[in-house]
Amino acid sequence: MSWDPEEVARIIFDRQPWVVLTGAGISTESGIPDFRTPKTGLWEHYDPIEVLSVEALYHRPEVFFRVGFEILMRFRDARPNKAHNILAEWEKLGIVEAVITQNIDGLHEKAGSRKVLEIHGHLRSGHCVVCHTAFPIEVLAEKTRQGEIPPRCLCGGMLRPDVVLFGDMLPPCFEEAQELAHRLPMLVIGSSLQVSPANFLPSYAPLLGIINLMPTPFDWRARFTIREKASFALEAIHRVLAAKFL
Secondary structure, eight states, X not given: OOSOHHHHHHHHHHTOSEEEEEOGGGTGGGTOOOTTSTTOGGGSSOOHHHXXXXXXXXXXXXXXXXXXXXXXXXXXXXXXXXXXXXXXXXXXXXXXEEEEESOOSOHHHHHTOSSEEETTEEEEEEEETTTOOEEEHHHHHXXXXXXXXXXXXXXXXXXXXXXXXXXXXXXXXXXXXXXXXXXXXXXXXXXXXXXXXXXXXXXXXXXXXXXXXXXXXXXXXXXXXXXXXXXXXXXXXXXXXXXXXX
């Protein structure tokens, strides 16, 4: 181990509360492939930018719903891993004030985190693009299974999932994410920090720590960088916190 869990635990304890920014790397241990790793898992034969874009939704709905949406729905049964669970515990302890996530899998909520800003949306619901009526995501899935492509509202408008597609605007909660990033130390977990504008958030933070398997553009600015899987690193830090600081 090339980093000191006790040193990191002390920094985290001394500077609490933190805001946490999570990316796809925290969920790979729950069986969800990383979009941006080429030739990986379910994305080996499809470019997510092509099948999960606004352009595909409106101009190639057959591709969007039969490929992109169908793949996303496979992740609905994923379960939180130890990293999600530890962050939920840290929130209860006051170590974490909020989680900003780039993921749409809902695993932070399933783990028990209460303050979660889903800046790329989620898979719990969808809405009509015309009348804006909300629907459970299961309605879109069932209509799609029955061959209704694209799925339609009673008003005739198309239904779409409440995820931020490539080409979409970010939701209003991104403004709150920016405020948190300016105000609190930030712990980045499982993000390559390549996706704009979320990758600007670490530049605002008064203190930065990064847990990610690969280097990021903000490593030079971080107080600590840990090249480990999220669950391994968080478990090691949590053991020290529990034994010496809590």
